[in-house]
Amino acid sequence: MVATSAIVSSPELFAAWQAHTPPVVQQVRTGIWSVPVPVPDNPIRYTLCYLIMDGDGVVVVDPGWESDEGESALLDGMVLAGVYPGDVRGIVATHVHPDHHGLSRRFVAAAPDAWIAMSPAESGALEQLRQTPAERLASERAWWAAAGSDATDPSIDPTAAVNERAHVFERMPAATLLLADGDLLPLASRRMRVIATPGHTPGHICLLDVDDDVIITGDHLLPRISPNVGLQHTSSGSPLRDYLHSLDLLTAYDHEALPGHQWHFRSVPARARELIDHHRVRLDEVFAAMGDAALTAAALAPRLSWAHGWHELGPFQRRAAVAETISHLVYLVEDGALVAKGETPVVYSLPAV
Numbered sequence: 001m002v003a004t005s006a007i008v009s010s011p012e013l014f015a016a017w018q019a020h021t022p023p024v025v026q027q028v029r030t031g032i033w034s035v036p037v038p039v040p041d042n043p044i045r046y047t048l049c050y051l052i053m054d055g056d057g058v059v060v061v062d063p064g065w066e067s068d069e070g071e072s073a074l075l076d077g078m079v080l081a082g083v084y085p086g087d088v089r090g091i092v093a094t095h096v097h098p099d100h101h102g103l104s105r106r107f108v109a110a111a112p113d114a115w116i117a118m119s120p121a122e123s124g125a126l127e128q129l130r131q132t133p134a135e136r137l138a139s140e141r142a143w144w145a146a147a148g149s150d151a152t153d154p155s156i157d158p159t160a161a162v163n164e165r166a167h168v169f170e171r172m173p174a175a176t177l178l179l180a181d182g183d184l185l186p187l188a189s190r191r192m193r194v195i196a197t198p199g200h201t202p203g204h205i206c207l208l209d210v211d212d213d214v215i216i217t218g219d220h221l222l223p224r225i226s227p228n229v230g231l232q233h234t235s236s237g238s239p240l241r242d243y244l245h246s247l248d249l250l251t252a253y254d255h256e257a258l259p260g261h262q263w264h265f266r267s268v269p270a271r272a273r274e275l276i277d278h279h280r281v282r283l284d285e286v287f288a289a290m291g292d293a294a295l296t297a298a299a300l301a302p303r304l305s306w307a308h309g310w311h312e313l314g315p316f317q318r319r320a321a322v323a324e325t326i327s328h329l330v331y332l333v334e335d336g337a338l339v340a341k342g343e344t345p346v347v348y349s350l351p352a353v
């Protein structure tokens with residue numbers, strides 16, 4: 001949880017969140033609808049899917065998590081907006097996490113000619129994520145070995161990610177339309193421009209309405225939480241550096257944000273700056289926690305502050321926490337504040353003087 005300067009612009013969604021009541025479908029602009037699609041048994045509660053009307057068709061941004069409950073919520077939202085699954089001309093995935101792109105495949109079945117759009121980097125990440133359970137377990141073990149822990153360490157569970165995610169990526173539809181930074185979505189009635197915002201994932205995108213003051217932000221910018229920015233199998237380079245740069249890009253748009261979760265909000269530039277500051281403080285914390293020790297990411301992570309304490313984190317959250325720790329360490333190494341040695345594990349320390 002990060003302090004927030006985001007100004008609620010959908011009091012109905014915010015009130016429903018506070019009261020734990022079902023969130024509402026809303027028309028946010030002429031031709032743009034916001035449809036909450038439940039993520040069952042998950043504290044994130046729902047993904048906000050956006051319907052963009054285009055002539056007699058519709059483009060669906062981030063259909064949501066695949067479940068019967070989610071499918072019927074999205075169908076109900078489409079009916080309210082006056083469209084049907086057969087009207088779907090295209091699907092855009094801001095990124096390929098299962099709570100955004102999981103449900104897409106059911107809508108492809110209903111509209112087989114619909115295009116599936118995402119960035120080239122996200123398309124590449126999706127192909128890498130299509131692993132058999134055995135392949136995934138092997139890459140999880142390799143990831144943990146680099147992070148500084150192994151399968152004999154009782155504090156980690158390399159099967160956690162396998163159990164939760166092994167099958168979902170295999171089922172997700174592949175991209176048939178690649179969207180580069182600056183591209184316009186293929187719409188007849190609206191200009192929606194792609195802004196590449198890597199960080200949370202290697203190829204995350206936001207969609208800027210060129211003629212109206214809204215921006216669809218996916219998980220890049222959320223009103224109350226900071227998305228995980230971790231080094232994953234599919235990441236290379238410096239996800240945190242990418243993320244901070246991508247946040248900086250959004251400080252130029254004083255638009256209404258239509259995020260992937262929670263509620264719509266205003267004050268995009270202030271919120272983006274707040275998250276930049278949050279990570280700068282976190283970088284200082286990581287550097288201070290290192291002291292003059294030589295540590296792996298898995299050894300350092302429990303020494304950092306976590307919202308509910310390290311010991312309260314389950315296996316999957318613990319993995320996310322270590323991934324986030326690595327992205328901060330990598331950033332400090334690139335800045336020359338730390339050095340990294342070895343590969344399995346990678347050990348971080350102060351540079352030799």
Ligand SMILES: [Zn+2]
Nearest residue numbers: 097099219260
């Ligand atoms: Zn999400």
